[in-house]
Amino acid sequence: DCNKLEGLKVKLQWARAFGTAHDRLAFGLELWKGILREHPEIKEPFGRVRGDNIYSPEFGAHSQRVLSGLDITISMLDTPDMLAAQLAHLKSQHVERNLKPEFFDIFLNHLLEVLGDHLGTNLDFTAWKDCINHIIDDIK
Numbered sequence: 001d002c003n004k005l006e007g008l009k010v011k012l013q014w015a016r017a018f019g020t021a022h023d024r025l026a027f028g029l030e031l032w033k034g035i036l037r038e039h040p041e042i043k044e045p046f047g048r049v050r051g052d053n054i055y056s057p058e059f060g061a062h063s064q065r066v067l068s069g070l071d072i073t074i075s076m077l078d079t080p081d082m083l084a085a086q087l088a089h090l091k092s093q094h095v096e097r098n099l100k101p102e103f104f105d106i107f108l109n110h111l112l113e114v115l116g117d118h119l120g121t122n123l124d125f126t127a128w129k130d131c132i133n134h135i136i137d138d139i140k
């Protein structure tokens, strides 16, 4: 479970990795490049936003929507009621898209990899696993 201390650590580390990223688009590219290279079947659900070309403006805009969505949830890790409301909203945006639950686990694993590239040994792997698992479990 994502406890209070872990939630605060994740907030801080996310601010370091993403909040100060000079290029948020590049952060998204790193993430999706890894996901879609290893799991090309995930291009299909992203057909409308051009999953076939992650360099397109359509996919770039989508990528920013997802990362901003993640940014919102992480900012709520210390306000559980608001987090629950936001996660219910995100779930409603995903539920009819017929996504496999394992897609979310793949997303989590790749997110941890990109964060590790940015934060090195400052990444609290356990805190991230616990807190992002909580977020992802409530969306999938």
Ligand code: HEM
Pocket: 042, 045, 046, 048, 049, 062, 065, 066, 067, 069, 070, 090, 093, 094, 097, 099, 103, 104, 107, 135, 136, 139
């Ligand atoms: C923490 C994880 C995630 C967050 C915060 C997130 C957030 C979002 C947001 C904010 C949107 C835009 C909703 C809208 O404007 O209608 C979206 C759309 C979408 N997401 Fe996610 N997402 C997450 C994970 C995933 C995963 C793992 C998948 C599947 C691999 C996925 C598949 C989609 C699809 C297919 C769309 C719709 C694309 C379109 O516009 O056609 N999401 N997501």
